[in-house]
Amino acid sequence: MKRRANHRYSYPLWLLGFILSVVACKLLDTSSDLQSTASAVYAQQTSLARTVSAIEAATVLEATLEPQAILSTQPVTPASGVISPTGSEIAPSNGTVPDITEERLLKSAKILLFEDMSASRYIRLVKEALDEAGYFYLDVGSAKGWFKSQLLSGVEWDLVIAAAEAEREFGGELFEYMDAHLARGAAVIIENWDLDNAPLGRVKPILDRCGVSVQDDWYEPEMRVFYWSDPANPILNYPNRLTSGLRNAAPLWRGDVGDLLQSKPFMSTQPGDALILASDNHSSVNDHGLLVTCLDGRMILQTFRSHEYHHDDMVALWQNYIYHTLSNHFAYTQASLPTPAATYLPAPQPERPMTERPTPGPDYTLPHACGPALTARLVEAPVYRRDLFEHHASGTFVILRLELVNQSTFPIQIWDQDYSLQGEINVKEVTYPPHAAATGYLYIERPSNMYQDLIQPGETWRSSVAFDVPPEGQRWRLVLRPGSEFDQQVCEVSLPLDR
Numbered sequence: 001m002k003r004r005a006n007h008r009y010s011y012p013l014w015l016l017g018f019i020l021s022v023v024a025c026k027l028l029d030t031s032s033d034l035q036s037t038a039s040a041v042y043a044q045q046t047s048l049a050r051t052v053s054a055i056e057a058a059t060v061l062e063a064t065l066e067p068q069a070i071l072s073t074q075p076v077t078p079a080s081g082v083i084s085p086t087g088s089e090i091a092p093s094n095g096t097v098p099d100i101t102e103e104r105l106l107k108s109a110k111i112l113l114f115e116d117m118s119a120s121r122y123i124r125l126v127k128e129a130l131d132e133a134g135y136f137y138l139d140v141g142s143a144k145g146w147f148k149s150q151l152l153s154g155v156e157w158d159l160v161i162a163a164a165e166a167e168r169e170f171g172g173e174l175f176e177y178m179d180a181h182l183a184r185g186a187a188v189i190i191e192n193w194d195l196d197n198a199p200l201g202r203v204k205p206i207l208d209r210c211g212v213s214v215q216d217d218w219y220e221p222e223m224r225v226f227y228w229s230d231p232a233n234p235i236l237n238y239p240n241r242l243t244s245g246l247r248n249a250a251p252l253w254r255g256d257v258g259d260l261l262q263s264k265p266f267m268s269t270q271p272g273d274a275l276i277l278a279s280d281n282h283s284s285v286n287d288h289g290l291l292v293t294c295l296d297g298r299m300i301l302q303t304f305r306s307h308e309y310h311h312d313d314m315v316a317l318w319q320n321y322i323y324h325t326l327s328n329h330f331a332y333t334q335a336s337l338p339t340p341a342a343t344y345l346p347a348p349q350p351e352r353p354m355t356e357r358p359t360p361g362p363d364y365t366l367p368h369a370c371g372p373a374l375t376a377r378l379v380e381a382p383v384y385r386r387d388l389f390e391h392h393a394s395g396t397f398v399i400l401r402l403e404l405v406n407q408s409t410f411p412i413q414i415w416d417q418d419y420s421l422q423g424e425i426n427v428k429e430v431t432y433p434p435h436a437a438a439t440g441y442l443y444i445e446r447p448s449n450m451y452q453d454l455i456q457p458g459e460t461w462r463s464s465v466a467f468d469v470p471p472e473g474q475r476w477r478l479v480l481r482p483g484s485e486f487d488q489q490v491c492e493v494s495l496p497l498d499r
Contacts, residue, residue, distance in 0.1 A: 101486075102327075103486075104337055104486055105330055105335070105336070105337050106135070106323070106326055106327070106330075107134065107135065107136060107415070107485075107486075108136075108337050108413065108452075108454070109135065109136070109158040109159055109326050109330075110136075110138075110155060110156070110157050110158050110159075110450070111130070111135055111136065111137035111138070111157070111158065111159045111160075111161065111322075111326075112137070112138050112140070112147075112150050112151070112155075112157045112159070112160045112161065113126060113127065113130065113137050113138065113139045113140065113161045113163075114140055114141075114142070114143075114144070114147040114161065114162045114163065114164070115127060115139075115141065115142065115161070115163040116142040116163065116164050116165060116166040116168055116170065117142070117163070117165055117166055117307070118139075118141035118142045119141070119142040119166065120166060122252075122307055123311065125163075125306050125307070125311065125314050125315055125318060126161060126163045126191075126306075126318050127139065128315050129315045129316075129318035129319045129322065130322065132315065132319070133319050133322065133323075135322065136415075136416050136452045138150065138440050138443065138444070138450065139437065139440050140444065141390075142166070142168075144170070144174065146444055147162070147174065148173070148174060148177065149444075150444075151174070151177035151178065151180075151181065152177060153447065156184070156186070157181060157186055158186060158187060158326060158329055158330075158335075159186065159187040159188070159189070159322065159325060159326050159329065160178055160181055160186060160187070160188045160189075161188075161189045161322075162174065162178065162188075162189070162190050162191070162192070163189075163191040163306070164190075164191060164192045164193075165191055165193065165305050165306055165307060167253075170192060170194075170198070171192070171195075171198030171202060171203055172198065172202050173202060175198065175202045175203045175205070175206050176202050176205065176206075178190070178206060179205050179206040179209060182206065182209060182295065182298065182299060183209075185298070185329065185332055185333045186298070186329060187298045187299065187325035187326055187328065187329035188206075188298070188299050188300075188325070189299070189300045189302075189321050189322070189325055190206075190299075190300070190301050190302070191302045191303075191305075191306060192259075192301075192302075192303065193218075193253075193256070193257060193258045193259060193303055193304065193305050194256065194259065195207070195214050195259050195303060196214045196217070196259060208272070209272060209294075209295065209299075210272045210274050210292065210294040210295060210299055210301060211263055211264050211272015211273060211274035211294055212261045212262065212263050212264060212272070212274045212289070212292055212294070212301065213261065213262055213264055214259050214260070214261060215259075215260040215261060215262040215287055215288065215289075216259075216260045217256045217258075217259060217260070218256070218257055218258035218259060218260050218280065218290065218303070218304070219255060219256050219257070220254065220255055220256075220257070221257070221280065224248060224251070224257065224304075224308055225245075225248070225280070226245075226246075226278045226279060226280045226290050226291075226304070227245070227278065227279055227280070227281075227282045228243065228245060228277065228278055229276050229277055229278060229279050229284065229285050229289070230275065230276075230277055231243045233275070233277055233293075234324060235277060235293060235297075235300070235320050235321065235324050236277065236317075236320065237320075238320065238323070238324075239319060239320065239323055240316035240317070240319055240320055242313065242316060242317055242320070246309040246310060246313045246314070246317070247309065247310035247313055248308065248309060248310065249307065249308060249309055249310050249311065251308065252305070252307050252308060253305055253307075253308065257304065257305055257308065258290055258303045258304040258305060259290075259303040260280065260287070260288050260289060260290065260303070261276070261287075261289040261290070261292055261301070261303060262286060262287035262288075262289065263275075263276060263286045263287070263289070263292070272294050272295070273294050273295065273296065274292050274293075274294040275292065275293050275294065276288075276289035276291070276292055277289075277291040277292065277293060278290045278291035278304075289303075290302070290303050290304045291303070291304070293324075296328055296331075296332055297324055297325065297327075297328035298325055298328045298329050298332060299325070300321050300324075300325055302321075306318075337413065337454075338410065338411045338413065338454070362381070363495075363496065364377065364378040364382075364478075364495045364496065364497060365377055365378055365379070365380075367405070368493050368494070368495055369493065370404075370480065370482065370490075370491040370492065370493035371490070371491035371492075372407065372408070372491075373406070373407060373408045373412060373482070373490050373491045374404050374405060374406055374407060374408075374412065374455075374482065374490075374491060374493065375404070375405045375407060376402065376403070376404050376480055376493045376495060377402075377403050377495070378400055378401060378402060378403070378478075378495060378497075379401045379402070379403050379462065380401050382398055382399065382400055382476075382497050383397075383398075383399040384396050384397065384398060384399075385397045385399060388438045388441050388442070388466065389441050389445075391435070391437050391438045391441055393435075393438075393468045394468055395468055395469050395470040395471050395473075396468070396469060396470075396471045397435065397438055397466045397467065397468055398421060398466065398467045398469055398476065398497075399442065399464065399465075399466050400464065400465050400466075400467075400478055400497075401462070401463075401464050402451075402462065402463055402464070402465060402478070402480075403460065403461070403462045404455060404460075404461045404462075404480075405459070405460050405461070406455045406456060406457055406458060406459050406461070407458075408457060409457050410457060411454050411455065411456050411457065412454070412455045412482050412483070412490055413453075413454050413455075413482070413483060414451070414452060414453055414454075414455060414480075414482050415452055415482075415483070415484075415485035415486065416434060416436065416451060416452040416485075417433060417434075417484075417485040418480060418481050418482055418483065418484050418485055419433070419434050419451070419465055419478065419479070419480055420432065420433060420478075420479045420481075421467040421469060421476055421477070421478055421479075422476070422477055422479050422494075423469070423473040423474060423475050423476040423477065424473065424474050424475045425470060425472055425473050425474070426472075430469075430470075430473065432467050432468065432469050433467075434451065434465050434466065434467060435466045435467060435468045438466035438468065439451055439464065439465050439466045441466075442464040442465070442466055443463075443464065446464065448462045448463055448464065449461055449462060449463045450463065451463045451464065451465045474498075475496070475498060476496075476497045476498065477494050477495060477496045477497060478494070478495040478497065479492065479493070479494050479495075480492070480493050480494075480495075
């Protein structure tokens with residue numbers, strides 16, 4: 001039965017298979033035609049898109065090139081106060097001089113630093129605060145004799161810092177000298193934990209000027225914690241925010257660790273304007289003070305010891321002290337810093353100095369032109385030394401005694417980073433900045449002018465600068481670019497040291 005059934009339906013199935021094959025072939029041909037048509041349309045669209053893109057690009061290029069062609073045919077007129085390398089003199093700008101930026105004014109400050117922890121094995125917090133913020137300062141370390149000499153030197157210091165934290169006697173006449181600087185408008189920051197035992201009681205005039213007196217010793221407190229009396233005060237908030245207070249460090253000192261101050265708002269003479277910023281009593285605003293600001297913010301008096309508190313917190317707090325006392329000093333004195341009134345466009349430096357007449361001695365002793373603005377020369381041969389007092393070179397110190405003459409009619413600011421010593425080591429160009437600590441010692445040892453300074457018109461100015469360089473270096477030359485640290489370069493001069 002099954003075999004018959006299969007034989008019976010074999011013919012129709014064969015016929016159906018034939019018909020399906022014919023239909024499939026027809027459909028395949030139709031699909032091929034459709035694909036060809038679609039490909040042709042796509043090609044036309046692509047070609048059209050490329051044509052449109054080319055037209056747009058040509059239009060943009062034409063619009064770009066035409067103004068450039070017009071501009072290139074117009075003569076270029078130098079900006080007022082800027083002269084070409086062929087100019088014979090520099091003239092002050094007739095345009096509006098931009099306002100002096102806060103950064104330049106703060107960097108221009110003359111800061112004197114005494115920090116007696118320099119004689120210890122501990123980190124110098126104040127020096128670190130100054131270095132991190134990029135200030136220029138003269139560091140006398142823990143040398144009270146040097147500190148006194150600089151206070152009496154006649155230099156009008158913008159900020160005097162006396163950080164007397166160590167177990168050493170400090171004060172006496174030094175307080176009187178700092179008070180004299182306050183009287184002429186300078187800023188002063190004092191850290192001293194033992195004001196009531198200052199020699200000869202000479203601290204009283206400066207305390208009276210501020211409007212505070214010593215209330216008591218802060219003797220072996222159970223917890224060396226104090227509170228901000230005025231958390232919103234700018235000194236505690238800018239440039240570093242410290243409103244949460246100071247974290248404690250491991251105790252370093254025992255016994256008397258500070259002095260508590262009280263304000264004297266009702267004094268009949270010199271009442272001061274003292275504001276207590278920190279107190280060991282949460283509810284005290286006029287006494288139990290450990291941190292005081294006064295004299296329109298030009299003076300800060302800290303009577304706790306910095307190293308009792310967290311390193312990062314104290315560095316940040318000292319940076320706030322420095323920023324605000326300097327800012328208030330400049331506001332009080334209405335100081336400003338001249339903006340360079342002209343710029344000499346650098347030209348290739350001549351191989352020979354500006355004078356052509358024969359002169360005995362090496363070339364670096366002859367005046368070299370820094371454009372028409374300055375002349376520069378060394379007043380004596382370079383000196384090479386391994387050590388300068390407590391400063392030890394990684395390689396060798398190159399000591400240069402420099403003389404500049406301002407030949408322009410406007411002041412020229414020289415920044416500490418305008419100098420560099422350039423040379424070759426193994427046929428490779430190298431550049432070194434001044435060594436700040438060694439250069440500072442040169443000024444203390446042989447006072448003239450600080451190497452960062454404002455040189456007045458017609459002034460002959462002398463200073464010293466030291467560089468720490470590898471001893472194998474060759475072809476050293478001093479390069480000076482006045483104003484370059486703040487992108488206001490006036491000129492450039494190079495003094496070769498080997499001829």
